[in-house]
Amino acid sequence: MDKHLRSEMIRQAMDAKETSYSPYSKFRVGASVLTSDGTIYSGCNVENASYGLAICAERNAIFQAAFAGKRKIVAVAVSSDERGFLTPCGACRQVISEFADDKTEIILVNTAGKSKSVSFQSIFPTPPALNKLKK
Template sequence: MDKINQDFKELIEVAQESKKNAYVPYSGFKVGAAVMTGDGKIYGGCNVENASYGATNCAERTAVFKAVSEGHTDIKAIAISGDTKEHLYPCGICRQVLIEFGDDIIIVLMNKNGEAKLTTIGKLLPNSFTNKDMEEVQDGI
């Protein structure tokens, strides 16, 4: 087991386990994710599709929303597990949701073989629109 898999062992396991619950009757594209909060709690999530496709929710956002709804906005890391040959990256909407909680959130990307690599949300979404932009406007009022 390499160092990343060891350092993020539990987070990766929860993401992989959550993937089993993916509700994907339309695409068959299962994804699991797991968020780690500042105090070490872990929240898993899966993608949830809908007959009205636009109502579909990604695994990453499910996990983030579960953490936030339990009172945790201090998000340290998220692991993403898919069944793709290449490492699976979060979509644009999920990147926007993640950067709301800090540009230094660690993202553990995995491929179908469970091989992991690391990046940060700040690297995946440079020059982003964030709450800092909102504060700037409010300061000007």
């Protein structure tokens, strides 16, 4: 991926983390999503007093992209306050798979802004058969 785009994705994921609404867990997460037309969407996690209604940063960002009519995800960046690298939860991996392809990249960003990339395929190797309907 283009170096400038990659650092812009990291910056937006880290900025999005600042708007996290996480009064219960105090676990802030920000994400950004690059779509095939080069647009970046971002989102933060949003919790609720009814815990199960919380939404992850990744899905928040992806749903914004979907609302804007985007259907292809090139990359997803995930930022947290951890010193290690937080990976998307199972629910988010399922949602990413809806819009991902074989080349989709996941950029993991730690609290210091250090990053590493993994292929989406490596963290979600066997998408449900239903996904084949959209291919």
